[in-house]
Amino acid sequence: MLTGLAFYLFAAVVLVSAIAVITARNPVHSVLFLILTFFNAAGLFILLGAEFIAMILVIVYVGAVAVLFLFVVMMLDISFSDLRKGAMQYVPMGLIIGGILLAELIAVFSAWKFAPNAADNIAVPFVQSAEGITNTEAIGRVLYTDYVFAFQVSGLILLVAMIGAIVLTHRTRPGVRKQKVADQQARKKSDVLEIKKVTSGTGV
Amino acid sequence: MTEFFSSDLWTIYGLPFAFMMAHIGAIIGVVLLFVAYYTYFERKVMGAMQRRQGPNTVGPFGLLQPIADGIKLLSKETIVPTQSNGPVFVIAPMLLFTLALIAWAVIPVNAKWVLADINVGILYLFAVSSMGVYGVIMAGWASNSKYAFLGGLRSASQMVSYEVSMGLVIVCVLLCVGTLNLSEIITADRPTWVQILLFPMLIVFLISILAETNRAPFDLPEGESEITGGFMVEYSAMTFALFFLGEYANMILMSAMTVVLFLGGWLPPFGIEALAIVPGVIWFVLKTLLVMFFFIWTRATFPRYRYDQLMRLGWKIFLPFTLFYVVLVSGLLVYFDALP
Structure with a gap:
């Protein structure tokens, strides 16, 4: 019973906040609702x-x-008003994509079958499964x-994407003075300091 | 009424629920007591380090000072700026405070003394501590003020940066113990060479938790000399008090996390069997107090970092070092056949 109650609670919050993501007037509120959706999905x-x-x-x-x-x-x-002005032109495309997704979900779920022993493999979060x-x-x-191969490949793809993002966005701006720690460490006393004997009355 | 107490509804749901509520209440009560006296402890220790008295007027040795402060903050007026984003402005401190408290559900203070002994305890702790950034960033944005916004941005980038090295440090420890359950992490068998191997990770972790909790020398999000009070600038009275309590509860939480990961939790120090007659919970509290003292010690000792230095330390030093260490630890564990 409690699990059922928790399910309806999480599911209701997921749905309401997911709708709020696209209806909220303020983009920051949208992102906050998105976070709430993620969080409740984790609960599910x-x-x-x-x-x-x-x-x-x-x-x-x-x-x-x-x-x-x-x-x-x-x-x-x-400006939020400019953002909302042209929003209606995307509605047909959005409806088409949503429709395709819905059709696919229906197709998947109508053909879905659980393996007969699947229920044994579900671990309850607070207890280990029968085999420990x-x-x-x-x-x-x-x-x-x-799937170690697929795992490695996806890691490599992420690495390439990461390097790509850095290469695309990194630019050296002229006139920026940055602290170069290596240069500071490499500085020697003999490079920058000159000691002269000054006899009194004559000056340097 | 008696019929209800003998019914299934009470024995199956009611009794465990009441028990759990009492448990939660006890944890929150103890944590809040520790938070209140942590502020006193901090002021006394800082006073001693700077050769002053610290609080000494309210009650004997100033012991009632935290209570006086609490009453003061409760009785003041909560000001919500008109230009602020009302709901978000009010939710932010509550979020920070709640997150600081819910993490305690998985901390084992003694053998079997834990509210939820879950399989993925360490991931839960990491998830909760990584969500703490929202309280700060929401507060910074909702205040609709320059200083607060700058503080929020600083905090967000700082916490995200140091989370990376913290995660890798945790991976190192997990490699040596082979479990995500916090009680099992404590009781797992660690040879001496593994302890020594993990020592540099303890140092990295201690520095990272300073940055994660926005404490000196990494307290740039507050940075009172540059951005007056950072994300807390517009907060007053109880909303401010919630930030304050949340921050201190987070510091105690991070200390407890260090104790669980590195200092052996409730076990007596250095594995001395004779010391096991002292209850485990006392050892846990003493070890946590040691790390809590470290927080105050660094605050009284180091000047504030510059922002680019902070980022450099996180990304260019800690990240490569901890990444290398993950490889080193796993390599050594495989070589010596010590994988759990």
Whole structure:
């Protein structure tokens, strides 16, 4: 009963805040509602017994990605009325994409079948499964043995994307004085300091 | 009424619920007591370090000072600036305070003394501490003021940067213990060479938690000499008090996290069996107090970092070093066949 109540609570908040993401007038409020959606989706994952995925969702999406979203949106200098003016022209395209997604979801769910022993593998978040294997361990075993190649490839793709982003956005601006710690460390007394004997009355 | 207490509803749901509520209340009460006296402890220790008295007027040895401060903050007027974004402005301090408290659910203060002994305890702690940035960034934005906004931005980038190295430090520890459960992390068998191997990570972790909790020498988000009070500039009375309490609760939480990861939790120090007659919870509190003292010590000792130096330390020194260390630790563990 409690799980059911928790499910309806999380699901209702996910739906309401997801709608609020696209209806909120202020973009910052949109991002905050998006964060609320992520957070409650993590709650749904916990109810499914996928506590590892739930925590990773919070750490990665809420703790890192959404912070950067919020950061960028807060810094934007946009007038909200201009933003809303042309919004209606995208409605047909949005409806088409939404329709396709809905059709695909229906197709997937109508053909979906659970493996007969799937229920045994669901770990309850607070107890280990019958064989003493936690969720994290199970994911690790599958990911690093069966799919290690795909895992490495996705890591490489991310690396390429990261380097690409740095190459595209990094520019050396002229006239910026930066602290070069290596240069400071490499400075020697003999390079910069000259000691002269000054006899009194004659000057340098 | 008696019928209700013997019904299934009470025995299956009511009784565990009441028990859990009492447990939560006890944890919050103890944490808030520690928070209140942490401020007193800080003022006394800083006073001693600067050769002054510290609070000494209210009550014996000034012991009632935190209570007087609390009453003062409660009785003042909460000002919400007209240009601020009302709901977000009010939610931000509550969020920060709540996040600082809910993390305590998974901290084991003694064997079996924990509210929720979950499989992914350390990930939960990491998730909650990484969400703390929202309180600050929301406060900075909703205040609709330059200083507050600058403070919020500084805090956001600082916390995101140091989270990376903190995550890698935690990975190093997890490699050595082989579990995400906090109680098991404490009781896991660690040979002496592993302890020594992890020592540099303890140093990195201690510095990272200073940045994560916006404390001196990394207190740029508040930076009273440059941006007056940072994200807290527009807050007053109880909203300010919530920020203050949340910040100190976070510091105690981070100290407890250090104790769990590196200092052996409730176990007696250096594995001396004879000291096991002292209850574990006392050892836990003493070790946590040691790290809490470290927070105050650094505050009284170091001048504030410059912002680019802070970013340099996080990204160019800690990140490569901890990344290298993850590889080193896993390599050594595989070589010596010491993987858990």
